[in-house]
Amino acid sequence: MSADALLVERVERIVDATPVHDIHTHLYDPAFGSLLLSGIDDLLVYHYLVSESFRHLTLPAESFWAADKITQATHIWDALFVRHSPVSEACRGVLTVLHRLGLDPRRNDLPSLRRWFAEQSPDTHLERVLKIANVASVCMTNSPFDDAERPLWERGFTRDPRFIAALRIDPLLLDWHGSIPRLQSWGYAVTRERNPANVGEVRRFLADWTRRIDARYCMVSLPPEFAFPADTDAAWLIEHAVLPHGREHGQAFALMLGVKRAVNPALQLAGDGVGCSELGALRHLCAAHPDNRFMATCLSRENQHELVVLARKFPHLHPFGCWWFTNTPQLATEITRMRLELLGTSFTPQHSDARVLDQLVYKWAHSRRVIARCLADRYADLKESGWPVDDAEIHRDARELLGGAFATFLGRP
Ligand code: RAT
Ligand code: ZN
Secondary structure, three states, X not given: OOOOHHHHHHHHHHHHHOOEEEOOOOOOOHHHHHHOEOOXXXXXXXHHHHHHHOOOOOOOHHHHHHOOHHHHHHHXXXXXXXXXXXXXXXXXXHHHHHHHOOOOOOOOOHHHHHHHHHHOOHHHHHHHHHHHHOEEEEEOOEOOOOOOOHHHHHHOOOOOOOEEEEEEOHHHHHXXXXXXXXXXHOOOOOOOOOOHHHHHHHHHHHHHHHHHHOEEEEEEEEOOOOOOOOOOHHHHHHHHHHHXXXXXXXXXXXXXXXXXXXXXXXXXHHHOXXXXXXXXXHHHHHHHOOOOOEEEEEXXXXXXXXXXXHHHHOOOEEEEOOOXXXXXXXXXXXXXXXXXXXXXXXXXXXXXXXOEOOHHHHHHHHHHHHHHHHHHHHHHHHHHOOOOOOHHHHHHHHHHHHHHHHHHHHOOO
């Protein structure tokens, strides 16, 4: 049943007041300088908005990409906020950010919004955003294959303890042959053959990077066709290198399933699509590897129910997030309700996937609203069954859903 207004208000208040540990973002420790994106132009050129704006743009894709960031942002603003109403979730997100930062886009034009962001000191702004979003920590996406971030990890720097690392290995698993020269250039003696010597070198690579960045988990995004077991480099590497590495280091393996990369390459980063995954692969992984911990999120709506049922069968599988195209209020509500009804609070309903610091403000404002309303509806049902919840229980549940269940799953805070 639907909760009454008082119960909804009570749950929203508690969920809003509970700090969140954001378990997957594309943000960077402030030591990475300009890699930590912020400001109105980065908000506007977010790839979620790029793909929406391409439906209205009057210029060819090549001209858009040839333009500088400010010009691109202006085109997007014009297409999505001026010439049309910004009703999509990603557009609404920009407005929530501005609103919660105390900026009124109805009274301030783009140049004055730009001026405001330019005047903020990065340190103060970081603190302000984390405070408004009530975010306690963010997990980054750290790829040794990324030339922009690798050098700083190799040099070393003083970590901001709120920025947790996760080891991203898509190129290794999805383009083994292409990765070989890179691994060789970093001192790993790998060749194309699927043999124990190469497994040893890949495990050495994973171990070195796990230690270097203190990776909380290891992660990959996979296409809908991903199969396991299978006669593929990815399946061989997962079975013989990634999973033994995970067991040795107590590290979970996160699978983000269902992305079809470059469905429309003209859109660049915004050109990826979705496909329904064959979750038999995840079932095989969980069944064959009870000593590993798996995290999983699915991009397609059609996979959500099967994922939840799998998690009921395998306690070492942790469903997380309403990822990317499923991060809309309607789908997140459906998915979160389903998970609560089938898993209780033993999952992580959302991660932000923020690429721009300021996005933490809207991603968490919107997600907290969805989570609180789903929870309130469950509490209304419990009350009808003679179990009215008290505030301490609501606090406990909010803590679990906003990072506590995940910490328990990983076995570390
Ligand atoms: O949601 C996104 O921003 C996507 O572009 C992807 O980065 C996805 O989240 C991923 O981590 O692969
Ligand atoms: Zn992501």
